[in-house]
Amino acid sequence: MDAETDISLDHALWIENGDTHHLADLQSGLSRSLRLQTCSNLEAAAKYLTGATPTIVFYAFKEDGFESISSLDEWMQKSLPSAGLILVRQSFSPQQIEKLSQMTSVSCFLDASLGQADVEQALARVHQVASKNRRKMRLAESLKVQNKQLETMTASLERIVKDRTHDIQEQKTQIEIKVNKVKALLAFIKSLSKVNDIGDLSQLLQKEIKSLSKDCEPYLAFRARDFGRWIYTIRQSRLIEKSVQSSWKTGARLRINDKEDQVYLANEFSKPVQKTIAVPLNSNHHQSSEVTLFIEHNLNEKELEQLIDEVGKRAQPLALCLDRALLEIELKRSAYLWESTFNSIDEPIAIVEKPLKPIRSNKAFQDRLEDWFSGLPDAESDLMEQINECFDSKKSISLPLLIEGSFFDLKLYPILSSAVGDVESVVCLFVDMTHEKKLQSQMIQHEKMTAIGHLAGNIAHELNNPLAGLKSLGQIVQQEIDEADQISDDLNEILMAAERSSEIIKNLLEFSNPNEGAQDEIIDLNALVTKTLPLLKSITSNFERDIIEASEPLMVKVNPQLVQQVFFNLVNNACQAMGERGALKIQTLKKANTAQLLVADSGGGIPLEVQAKVFDPFFSTKKEKGGTGLGLSMSRNIVRSYGGEVQFDSRVGEGTTFVVSFPIEKN
Amino acid sequence: MKVLIIDDEPILRRALSRAFSAKGHEVQAAEGGEQGLKLWREHKPELVMLDVLMPDLNGPQVIERLGSDTGNAFVVLMSAFTGDFDSQRAKQYGAHEFLSKPFDDVFKLVEGLEERVN
Structure with missing residues (x-):
């Protein structure tokens, strides 16, 4: 027999369950090869179990003990799951055996009426059962150990998983942060692209810098090509546009907490200024130069580093946007200048496209000629013909026009967009000649009057000659005649007539040649x-x-x-x-x-x-x-x-x- | 005195001739510049009544042509064109006096000239 079947080590438990005198022989026989502990009932057995673990349990089965069997079964499963249960009785009926076999823990039945040989056989059986049970118990033990190991392994695996999960979470968070930063940058650039006004740009910049760091104040300084140096900032939500005379420090590189910048801003804005970084936004822009973004801040080194990093990414788009905004201003000014120049010209001007459609006109045209022009008949007009001629021949044309009582000299100039291209539009310049015409008429009238004057003068002088003779001779003859004579009266009449003629001529001379210096x-x-x-x-x-x-x-x-x-x-x-x-x-x-x-x-x-x-x-x-x-x-x-x-x-x-x-x- | 009248207007020539000869002066008359020149040289008058505007030569031209041959004649330029001439202008042309036609009173005229010449 090997160790497993060494029954001298086996503990066994005998539960009397009342009267077991009949089973005494069996009991003693068993106790020779087994360490047999006797208990009167289950309660006692329970007490015994606190100190030992039997591998076999003998239970004396009573005639009517089926109820107790189920509780025994329960107890066995609970307290001694790996022990074998042997029911002992003087004799079992087959029905009893059948019924009892249904119990889970029953390993075998021991009939007490058995002879010694049977007992030994039974015992051998019991040993088998016992060793089986021992194996069972050892298995259970090792299972327990394995379970424990498994638990430990599981626990550590869980821990690993947890750690890994945490790491991945961490990474995810980091990536999210990065993505958000990039999103913010893109949103900023997108907003910039919609801005073409420096005021709006400043507001946007303020918002952005504040979103990067609450305690920062940005100042956008630049020198515009045509209107000097300016610094833009927002104070209490209001836009401040400051024109400055003196220049800020310039340079290609970032300046961190340079005192000069701080002092400069403090002087220009007449207020104390904290530490300031200066970010030069240099680039090949046409409208602006010396562009610098100043940021007044109160950050520690680490925060500052982050801010600078983020601001750096925004520098270029910012500079581009500023340039665009300045260009916009320039364009508006040019347009305004062109417009006001165009409108300040007194002569009506209209620029027409075929077929005689004005696309632009100045104020003078709109005030004086627009209605007339739009009322022109479409076809067969001399004017239309001339304009078409201008389009075709690409040469300037001049023609006189009478428009509603005013004389105009219309000049047509073709606009040649390129040397060989077609003429797309023609400039119509209406030069008002009415004044000239009036002057001309006045001059002609003056000349006429002068000519008439001269003529009248000549005639008058010519007449003076015979008149002089008439008067003189008349006087002489009168003297030689007797006053009483009727001829004297006649002569008098002649003289008076001559005198009157003389007067008329004198008046006529005065009238036709007025002495201008008179x-x-x-x-x-x-x-x-x-x-x-x-x-x-x-x-x-x-x-x-x-x-x-x-x-x-x-x-x-x-x-x-x-x-x-x-x-x-x-x-x-x-x-x-x-x-x-x-x-x-x-x-x-x-x-x-x-x-x-x-x-x-x-x-x-x-x-x-x-x-x-x-x-x-x-x-x-x-x-x-x-x-x-x-x-x-x-x-x-x-x-x-x-x-x-x-x-x-x-x-x-x-x-x-x-x-x-x-x-x-x-x- | 000897008077020469140079004028292209017949009635005026007649009137002046009558006026002067009535006062006993010797009068010659020419109807144009050329004739006037001739008569001036021939008769050497002391008083010349010279019309400015004549069909051939005009008054100033006659004076110019004569040059020193004017002798010591008192030359009176006459004109119907008012405003062109006055005494000063007449002197520039080499005459002594200027009269504008028509005359107010021919008798006063003759008397005045008589005094001037003498």
Whole structure:
């Protein structure tokens, strides 16, 4: 027998369960080969188990003990799971055996009525059972140990997993942080791309720097190509734009906590400034130079390092955006300059594309010609033809135009975008010639008047010759004749006629060649009218004439020849208004402190819509007859220059009265 | 005195001639510059009434042509063109006096000239 079957080591437990006298022999027989502990019942057995672990349990089965068997089964499973249970009885019935076999822990049955040999057989069986149980127990032990090892391993594996999980979490967090930083940077760049105004840029910059570090204040300093040095910052949400004269420190490299920067900012903003870093944003930009981002901060070394890292990534986009913003300003200024230049030109200008569509025009055009232009007929217009010609021939063209009473010299200039390309648009420059035309007309009129004056002068002088003879000879003959003779009277008449002729010629000479250097004289208006009347005899011959002279002298200080011209002009107009016949009234009178000269006709009158234009320099209702209409305008100017006025009263169908008034000269 | 009248206007020539000869002066008359030149040289007048504007030579040209041949004649330039001439201008042309036509009173004129020449 090996160690396993060494039954002398086996512990066994005998539970009497009441009366077991019958089983005494068996019991003693067993105790010879087994260490057999006897207990009266389960409770006692339980107590015994605290000190030992039997491998076999003998239980004396009673006749009616099925209930106790189940509790025994329970107890066995609980307390001695690896022990064998042997039920002992004097004799078992097969039914009993069948029923009892259903119990889990029963290993075998021991019938007490067995003889010695059977007992030994039974014992051998018991040994088997016992060793089996021992094996079971040892297995259980090693299982326990293994379990424990397994537990330990599991625990350590769990720990490893936990650690690894933690590491991965850590990494994940790190990556998340990095990704967020990159996202923030991208968001910043994206926001920058939407900004093209320096104010907005500053606000964005402020927000960004604050998001990187709450205690920082950014200052964006730059020198703009066209408008000097500026520093932008935000204070209490308000944009500060500071123009500065002195320059900040420049350099290509980052400066950390340089005192000079700190002092500079403090001076410019008149406030204490903390430590400052200076980030030069240098690049090949056209609009800006010396661009530096100053950041006032209160960070420790580590935080500062982080900030600098993040700011560094933002430097380039920031500089680009600033440049773009400055370019925007420049463009706006250029556009404004072009616009205001274009609009400041008095001549209307329109730039047209085919087919005669204006794409740009200046204020002068919009105010004066836009309506006319848009109202032009589409086809068959001389103007359209010329413009098309300009498009095709690529040459500039000049043509005169009459637009709503004004004379223009239209100049067409083709815009050549390249030397060989087509002309896409044509500049139409409307040069207002009305003024020139007026001047021209005035000049022509002046020349005419001068020529007429010369002619009249010549004639007058020619006439003076025979007149001189007439007068002189007349005088001589008169002297030689007897005064009583009728011939003397006749001669007198002849002489007076000669005298009158002489006067007329003198007046005509004065009238047609007014001495421009003549001074104003104090003359009697009445006398001036009387002197001029003979000159008017022919043109007033058709009309009834009513001439009323004032009862007293009307002394006025004027240039007599000029006033004569005015009078002549008014009478001329009156006669022309009356045509074949009518009544002409000429009157001088004193009214308050003015000397008045009235010229009234019984002509057709001046219609209301024409009355407003009567004094316009070029207005004339006699255009067909070649009148240039200068008379009334010039007349009024002359009169006004002496402090007088020309007015008229006209009724259609009745006639017109013109009144010229002069202030009476008090000396 | 000897008077020479140079003027292209017939009635004026007649009038002046009558005026002077009525006062007993010897009068010659020329109807143009050329004739005037001739008569001036021939008769050497003491008083010359010279019209400025004549179809051939004008008054100043006559004076110029004569040069020293004007003798000691008192030369009066006459003109119907007012404003072109005055006494000063006349002197520039070599004349002594200027009269503008028409004359107010031919008798006063003659008297005045008589005094001037003598």
